Amino acid sequence: MLIKKGAEASLYLEEWHGRRVIVKRRLPKPYRLPQLDRAIRAQRTKHEPLAIHRAKEVGVPTPIIFMVDPSEATIIMEFVEGKTVKQVLDEITERERIDLCTRIGELIGRLHKGGIIHGDLTTSNMILTSSGNVVLVDFGLSELSREVESRGVDLHLMKRALFSTHHKYAEECFEAIIRGYRDVMGAEATDEVLKKIREIEMRGRYVSERRLPPKT
Amino acid sequence: MSSGRRVSTGTLRCLGIESTADDFGVGILSSDGEVLANVVSTYIPEKGGIHPREAARHHAEAAGKVLIEALEEADISPDEIDLIAFSQGPGMGPCLRTGATVARALSAYLKVPLVGVNHLVAHIEIGKLTTGAKDPVTLFVSGGSTIISAFEAGRYRIFGETLDIAAGNCIDVFAREAGLRPEKGLPVAAVVENLARRGRRFIPLPYVVKGMDLSFSGLLTAATQLLREGRHSLEDLCFSFQEVVFSMLTEVTERALAHTEKPEVLLTGGVAANRRLQEMIRIIAEEHDARFCVVSKEYALDNGAMIAWTGILAYRCGLTTPIEESQVKLRWRLDEVYAPWVEELKGG
Numbered sequence: 269m270l271i272k273k274g275a276e277a278s279l280y281l282e283e284w285h286g287r288r289v290i291v292k293r294r295l296p297k298p299y300r301l302p303q304l305d306r307a308i309r310a311q312r313t314k315h316e317p318l319a320i321h322r323a324k325e326v327g328v329p330t331p332i333i334f335m336v337d338p339s340e341a342t343i344i345m346e347f348v349e350g351k352t353v354k355q356v357l358d359e360i361t362e363r364e365r366i367d368l369c370t371r372i373g374e375l376i377g378r379l380h381k382g383g384i385i386h387g388d389l390t391t392s393n394m395i396l397t398s399s400g401n402v403v404l405v406d407f408g409l410s411e412l413s414r415e416v417e418s419r420g421v422d423l424h425l426m427k428r429a430l431f432s433t434h435h436k437y438a439e440e441c442f443e444a445i446i447r448g449y450r451d452v453m454g455a456e457a458t459d460e461v462l463k464k465i466r467e468i469e470m471r472g473r474y475v476s477e478r479r480l481p482p483k484t
Numbered sequence: 485m486s487s488g489r490r491v492s493t494g495t496l497r498c499l500g501i502e503s504t505a506d507d508f509g510v511g512i513l514s515s516d517g518e519v520l521a522n523v524v525s526t527y528i529p530e531k532g533g534i535h536p537r538e539a540a541r542h543h544a545e546a547a548g549k550v551l552i553e554a555l556e557e558a559d560i561s562p563d564e565i566d567l568i569a570f571s572q573g574p575g576m577g578p579c580l581r582t583g584a585t586v587a588r589a590l591s592a593y594l595k596v597p598l599v600g601v602n603h604l605v606a607h608i609e610i611g612k613l614t615t616g617a618k619d620p621v622t623l624f625v626s627g628g629s630t631i632i633s634a635f636e637a638g639r640y641r642i643f644g645e646t647l648d649i650a651a652g653n654c655i656d657v658f659a660r661e662a663g664l665r666p667e668k669g670l671p672v673a674a675v676v677e678n679l680a681r682r683g684r685r686f687i688p689l690p691y692v693v694k695g696m697d698l699s700f701s702g703l704l705t706a707a708t709q710l711l712r713e714g715r716h717s718l719e720d721l722c723f724s725f726q727e728v729v730f731s732m733l734t735e736v737t738e739r740a741l742a743h744t745e746k747p748e749v750l751l752t753g754g755v756a757a758n759r760r761l762q763e764m765i766r767i768i769a770e771e772h773d774a775r776f777c778v779v780s781k782e783y784a785l786d787n788g789a790m791i792a793w794t795g796i797l798a799y800r801c802g803l804t805t806p807i808e809e810s811q812v813k814l815r816w817r818l819d820e821v822y823a824p825w826v827e828e829l830k831g832g
Contacts, residue, residue: 273742276739299763301727301731388695389695421697428695432636433636433743435637
């Protein structure tokens with residue numbers, strides 16, 4: 269059963285050897301040149317399980333991988349039951365929101381400390397399970413890097429996702445994320461990344477020059 | 485902006501001035517959305533890219549002629565203008581200031597209100613007016629901008645944008661590095677498009693997408709290096725270069741579409757004229773059951789009509805710009821603009 273059709277892949281909820289699993293298929297993109305398309309899909313299919321495994325090593329909950337097939341661009345993995353943080357954020361109290369975001373910040377901190385850049389940090393890519401765990405999913409755009417630039421872009425994307433989807437409490441959420449991040453990464457590394465985020469926001473040519481997103 | 489003195493309910497005529505970069509444009513629209521005139525004069529550099537001061541000089545020289553031509557095309561006299569709108573930003577300082585000066589002078593002389601308009605909002609609004617799109621995900625790709633935007637809660641939010649150079653700029657610089665020149669009135673990007681059509685062999689180039697953001701500088705460097713090495717034909721390089729640039733743009737647009745579930749995709753900006761990009765965006769629109777809307781060249785390139793139309797929209801919500809607040813804003817972001825008129829239009 270198709271449960272999500274994204275830009276990157278389609279997710280199917282299926283029965284597999286008596287388990288409920290997610291089958292992630294990177295379907296051919298008809299807009300892309302077949303050669304380019306095959307290369308991108310195979311590369312991301314091979315890379316994603318590696319990053320997911322690395323994340324587990326540094327203590328970040330991620331789905332269990334059961335099978336990888338680069339030629340078909342398919343990954344079979346654990347079905348994580350729960351709600352996306354995107355859904356949850358609007359349903360909980362301010363205190364719960366701050367607490368949740370602080371924990372998300374800690375998880376991002378652990379990833380970055382372990383040299384992993386998620387690459388697509390949005391609230392749709394975080395699942396809150398019934399037992400209260402936050403599980404990070406969709407490492408399809410992740411990369412292995414310890415550069416401040418990559419960390420900055422990663423958090424900048426998180427910030428952007430908050431401001432475009434949850435503008436009402438984006439500010440407080442991002443602050444909480446940074447608090448959690450700081451707990452793991454330490455003050456010095458965090459300040460360095462924050463400085464980089466500001467630089468990224470100010471970067472570019474005249475039109476694409478960045479400013480802090482507006483307060484709404 | 486502040487509240488207007490009067491908000492007329494009858495038909496208004498607005499004269500809009502565009503001067504953010506290399507185009508000086510004057511458009512005249514009526515408040516029912518009819519384009520009465522749309523005249524543009526473009527500064528063409530002798531070599532290289534746009535020099536802001538030279539472009540501004542061109543605008544100052546062209547202003548009178550373009551204004552008169554627009555009034556003649558609309559077949560109205562200046563005193564039939566109810567409102568002056570101008571592009572207040574973002575853009576190149578000297579160019580913006582030239583347009584703003586003309587706008588202030590006209591507003592004072594004709595004793596009609598002045599409305600400062602955000603150039604990026606104007607691109608989206610004229611796109612909606614001319615294609616009938618109501619609530620689209622917009623991909624705006626030009627020499628100065630690469631933005632994926634959709635309307636959420638009072639503002640056009642930015643879902644993705646370039647982290648370094650604009651896609652159009654990337655194409656232009658690549659073309660200049662390849663020694664290409666504008667041909668027979670075709671912009672240099674169209675020359676690249678024509679060469680790309682004859683390319684057969686795909687040469688791998690850096691493909692950089694980060695979430696919904698894009699980066700083109702590495703791709704430009706790699707493509708330029710391959711040009712210098714001379715191992716590949718120019719046709720193959722143009723072909724591969726275009727395929728990678730447009731695939732990246734299409735991927736992030738599809739991601740924004742999947743995320744927002746909007747019913748339409750609007751493609752605009754100078755690069756929107758490219759057939760291959762249109763084809764790609766059309767495919768993803770169809771896959772997500774969204775209507776594909778591409779803005780015609782006249783309104784996808786910088787023009788005065790889009791400024792006039794956005795001026796009317798803002799004015800009808802009681803927004804005007806007093807002279808003392810009319811200074812140009814070089815870095816005015818799309819998501820800084822409060823756009824109260826959008827909700828009203830969505831319904832109608």
